[in-house]
Amino acid sequence: MGKRVVVDPITRIEGHLRIEVEVAGGKVVNAWSSGQMFRGIEMILQGRDPRDAQHFVQRSCGVCTYVHAMSSVRAVDNAIGLKIPKNARIIRNLLHGAQYQHDHLVHFYHLHALDWVDIVSALKADPKKTATLADNVGNAQMGGAAYYRQVQQRIQTFVDSGQLGPFANAYWGHPAYKLPPEANLMACAHYIEALRLQARAARMHAIFGGKNPHPQSLVVGGVTSVGDMTPDRIAEFLYITKETQDFVKNVYIPDLLAVASFYKDWGGIGGTTNFLAYGDFPLTDAEPDSLYMPRGVVKKRDLANIGMAYEDKVTESVTRAWYEDGPALHPYKGETKPLQEDPKYRPDSGKYSWIKAPRYDDLSCEVGPLARVLIAYGKGHKDIKPVVDSTLQKLGIPAGALFSTLGRTAARGLETIAIGDAMQGWVMELVENIKGGDTQTYEPYEMPESAMGVGLNDVPRGALGHWIKIEDGKIGNYQYVVPSTWNFGPRDQKGQLGPVEESLIGTPVADAKQPLEVLRTVHSFDPCIACAVHVIDPDSNEVYKFKVV
Amino acid sequence: MDKERSFYERLKEKGVSRRDFMKYCTALTATMGLSAAFVPKVAEVFAAPAQRPPVIWLHFGECTGCSEALLRTQYPYIDELVLEVLSVEYHETIMAAAGHQAEEQLQHAVEKYNGKFICVVEGSVATKYNGGYGKVAGRSFLEIAKEVCPKAAAVIALGTCASYGGIPAAAPNPGGYKGVGDAIGIKTLNIPGCPPNPINLVGTVVNYLLLGKLPDLDESGRPLFAYGKTIHDQCPRRAHFENEEFVEEFGSEEAAMGYCLYKMGCRGPETYNNCPIAKFNDGTSWPVEAGHPCIGCSEPGFWDTMTPFYEEM
Numbered sequence: 001m002g003k004r005v006v007v008d009p010i011t012r013i014e015g016h017l018r019i020e021v022e023v024a025g026g027k028v029v030n031a032w033s034s035g036q037m038f039r040g041i042e043m044i045l046q047g048r049d050p051r052d053a054q055h056f057v058q059r060s061c062g063v064c065t066y067v068h069a070m071s072s073v074r075a076v077d078n079a080i081g082l083k084i085p086k087n088a089r090i091i092r093n094l095l096h097g098a099q100y101q102h103d104h105l106v107h108f109y110h111l112h113a114l115d116w117v118d119i120v121s122a123l124k125a126d127p128k129k130t131a132t133l134a135d136n137v138g139n140a141q142m143g144g145a146a147y148y149r150q151v152q153q154r155i156q157t158f159v160d161s162g163q164l165g166p167f168a169n170a171y172w173g174h175p176a177y178k179l180p181p182e183a184n185l186m187a188c189a190h191y192i193e194a195l196r197l198q199a200r201a202a203r204m205h206a207i208f209g210g211k212n213p214h215p216q217s218l219v220v221g222g223v224t225s226v227g228d229m230t231p232d233r234i235a236e237f238l239y240i241t242k243e244t245q246d247f248v249k250n251v252y253i254p255d256l257l258a259v260a261s262f263y264k265d266w267g268g269i270g271g272t273t274n275f276l277a278y279g280d281f282p283l284t285d286a287e288p289d290s291l292y293m294p295r296g297v298v299k300k301r302d303l304a305n306i307g308m309a310y311e312d313k314v315t316e317s318v319t320r321a322w323y324e325d326g327p328a329l330h331p332y333k334g335e336t337k338p339l340q341e342d343p344k345y346r347p348d349s350g351k352y353s354w355i356k357a358p359r360y361d362d363l364s365c366e367v368g369p370l371a372r373v374l375i376a377y378g379k380g381h382k383d384i385k386p387v388v389d390s391t392l393q394k395l396g397i398p399a400g401a402l403f404s405t406l407g408r409t410a411a412r413g414l415e416t417i418a419i420g421d422a423m424q425g426w427v428m429e430l431v432e433n434i435k436g437g438d439t440q441t442y443e444p445y446e447m448p449e450s451a452m453g454v455g456l457n458d459v460p461r462g463a464l465g466h467w468i469k470i471e472d473g474k475i476g477n478y479q480y481v482v483p484s485t486w487n488f489g490p491r492d493q494k495g496q497l498g499p500v501e502e503s504l505i506g507t508p509v510a511d512a513k514q515p516l517e518v519l520r521t522v523h524s525f526d527p528c529i530a531c532a533v534h535v536i537d538p539d540s541n542e543v544y545k546f547k548v549v
Numbered sequence: 550m551d552k553e554r555s556f557y558e559r560l561k562e563k564g565v566s567r568r569d570f571m572k573y574c575t576a577l578t579a580t581m582g583l584s585a586a587f588v589p590k591v592a593e594v595f596a597a598p599a600q601r602p603p604v605i606w607l608h609f610g611e612c613t614g615c616s617e618a619l620l621r622t623q624y625p626y627i628d629e630l631v632l633e634v635l636s637v638e639y640h641e642t643i644m645a646a647a648g649h650q651a652e653e654q655l656q657h658a659v660e661k662y663n664g665k666f667i668c669v670v671e672g673s674v675a676t677k678y679n680g681g682y683g684k685v686a687g688r689s690f691l692e693i694a695k696e697v698c699p700k701a702a703a704v705i706a707l708g709t710c711a712s713y714g715g716i717p718a719a720a721p722n723p724g725g726y727k728g729v730g731d732a733i734g735i736k737t738l739n740i741p742g743c744p745p746n747p748i749n750l751v752g753t754v755v756n757y758l759l760l761g762k763l764p765d766l767d768e769s770g771r772p773l774f775a776y777g778k779t780i781h782d783q784c785p786r787r788a789h790f791e792n793e794e795f796v797e798e799f800g801s802e803e804a805a806m807g808y809c810l811y812k813m814g815c816r817g818p819e820t821y822n823n824c825p826i827a828k829f830n831d832g833t834s835w836p837v838e839a840g841h842p843c844i845g846c847s848e849p850g851f852w853d854t855m856t857p858f859y860e861e862m
Binding site for chain 2: 006007008009010011012013014015016018036037038039040041043044048049051052055056059060061062063065085110111114119154158161163165166167168169170171192195196198199200202203205206207208209210211212213214215216217219221222223224225226227228338340341342343345354439440441442443444514515519530
């Protein structure tokens with residue numbers, strides 16, 4: 001029996017996550033992932049107006065904002081049998097693309113970078129050498145020795161103040177940090193630049209969505225932002241997406257490659273086995289055929305035989321989660337009841353998480369950037385395949401290294417290149433459409449008394465599905481299975497580990513008191529735990545028996 | 550006045566105009582609601598902070614949208630806020646430390662700055678089942694709130710969840726979620742909204758600096774200058790309301806002409822906030838400008854009292 005190491009809270013994520021690992025012989029031999037909060041948004045949705053659901057579910061997460069609202073209106077669109085107008089499709093895609101650009105940048109620099117970058121080491125860097133390094137690896141607009149000297153001075157002043165704030169008590173100086181001081185300084189400078197850029201990038205949501213976080217321009221049937229389809233608004237959107245993409249290509253990707261080149265061993269750590277993507281960005285009404293990022297399933301890492309993904313093969317298991325026991329069921333039939341008690345954390349044989357365990361065809365599947373990129377790569381996607389091949393070549397690693405923590409982190413950057421570039425084309429498509437006289441943004445409808453619908457998307461963190469059952473014109477049942485439920489779910493009724501649990505096994509841990517390596521793999525999935533936990537009690541009306549204390 | 554003048558002179562020497570300073574205040578969320586003992590230090594804190602004001606930011610039953618909203622401030626940018634203005638001692642979303650090192654940092658900060666730190670709370674507190682529906686490091690939100698909040702100089706409830714319970718408290722409220730003030734029986738300064746507009750915090754800070762006191766609050770604990778008028782009273786579409794020019798269907802000609810959204814369910818008449826004036830994301834837009842009715846997100850209990858959203862009031 002190895003040593004048990006608990007990391008709780010996992011910081012630099014959304015939500016409340018606890019990770020426990022067992023370490024033996026300097027490696028992780030067992031792992032448990034546990035969601036620590038339950039709000040019950042699906043229970044709250046019961047009996048409400050189907051049109052309102054999007055506003056509730058959007059509050060699942062303020063980091064992956066927008067995406068739940070989108071899947072929700074698509075589920076209701078689908079239940080009604082609506083086809084939304086072309087402008088609405090494009091604007092929904094543009095808002096979603098903006099979320100990708102924003103989210104992936106923030107993840108790399110602000111949630112993940114400090115697992116690889118040692119800020120304290122940056123103080124030892126030579127600013128001149130840093131400038132040279134930056135010129136060699138990237139094409140950033142900001143730079144030069146004076147620039148890096150100023151950044152370094154700023155960090156020094158901060159450290160000298162003795163108030164280290166959010167950077168206090170971290171793993172600085174840990175032996176697993178491999179970057180030279182100059183690379184650390186360069187990354188610190190870009191951490192700060194990216195903080196500023198993300199605030200500007202979020203304005204894309206405000207342009208067609210009124211605000212960010214939690215944009216508010218989607219409705220069942222289309223979008224409401226008809227007044228923003230003006231030349232100045234569209235031009236502003238285009239400008240910001242280009243500015244963001246400039247940073248992605250000239251700073252983010254070069255940094256990613258520079259950092260990766262020091263951590264190539266992580267191309268052999270942190271991999272999983274099966275992958276699922278619903279795909280996203282419909283380029284016409286035809287789904288899944290027209291999806292820019294394709295739908296598919298990879299089983300046992302076999303990229304030569306990518307299957308189609310069908311939503312009816314999704315089930316959720318609650319054997320090891322804090323809900324009353326029952327069989328694994330499809331979301332339309334989900335029968336879940338949260339334990340009405342202070343839940344006991346029993347990782348070894350009992351229940352240990354608020355996150356349920358979704359399975360596709362009974363398989364635990366990783367979702368997210370790596371799943372999407374693998375599926376697109378395997379299908380020979382015209383924009384994804386070249387960037388993946390050139391990255392593998394630059395790093396001098398084989399395609400097999402994609403199944404790893406490094407591959408996951410790289411995939412996030414690589415898909416941002418493709419999606420961000422594609423967005424510019426979608427903006428022009430919107431312009432052409434408006435020029436042609438089509439300003440329709442909404443399709444009227446009658447809400448059916450009873451219907452069922454599903455909204456499938458692939459959002460920055462992975463495959464997202466919302467299922468709605470409308471009864472008497474109200475929400476009879478609502479269920480969503482989100483990316484972090486897939487990735488961070490616990491064991492299922494067969495004992496099969498969740499993807500993150502699987503990925504952690506074999507991870508080296510140099511110092512059990514400072515499990516930096518564990519954080520690397522956990523963060524590579526970009527956890528969003530508030531999204532992951534939300535459960536419904538569909539048929540029993542049990543919810544109404546609760547008494548508010 | 551001397552103090553004030555020298556403060557602005559010093560700012561000017563640093564190349565910061567008075568106007569810039571006002572903008573600078575935008576992100577100074579945590580300096581709101583300081584205790585009276587803190588007043589004389591404020592100017593020094595800005596001009597040459599011997600010690601940056603410590604902030605402990607607690608995440609409870611939340612979606613992190615309030616933190617994200619703060620990250621979107623551009624005057625100043627968040628890096629200036631974190632590196633030069635405040636000392637954010639604990640904030641799970643941005644801090645480098647994790648696990649027991651993070652919790653150690655929290656304990657350390659609470660002890661070191663006992664009675665002096667600003668506590669910003671994001672999210673509501675589960676109270677049923679011994680607080681069992683929400684935990685950090687094995688301790689319930691309720692336990693953490695009871696331990697940390699009373700030791701703060703001031704507690705700022707940021708967002709509708711921390712202020713009034715928000716979405717997890719919507720019926721049937723499975724976890725017994727409450728706003729932090731209700732949950733542990735303390736008074737909080739509330740900046741509601743889902744998410745709140747960080748610019749609403751600026752005025753609080755400016756008010757405090759120039760007048761030397763906290764802004765007046767309404768009965769829901771909200772600063773009156775930001776939450777004193779309804780959306781409806783400040784809405785640029787108000788004239789259409791008076792002229793009885795209404796949107797009656799999305800995508801209609803009336804929608805394209807920017808008519809009043811009252812009949813589409815707009816909650817502007819019942820909602821106190823300054824969205825039409827302040828707007829979001831550096832003044833880019835706000836929901837009604839995007840053609841969508843207001844959903845009333847800064848009102849207590851809005852998830853139950855304002856729904857169904859698309860039905861006329």
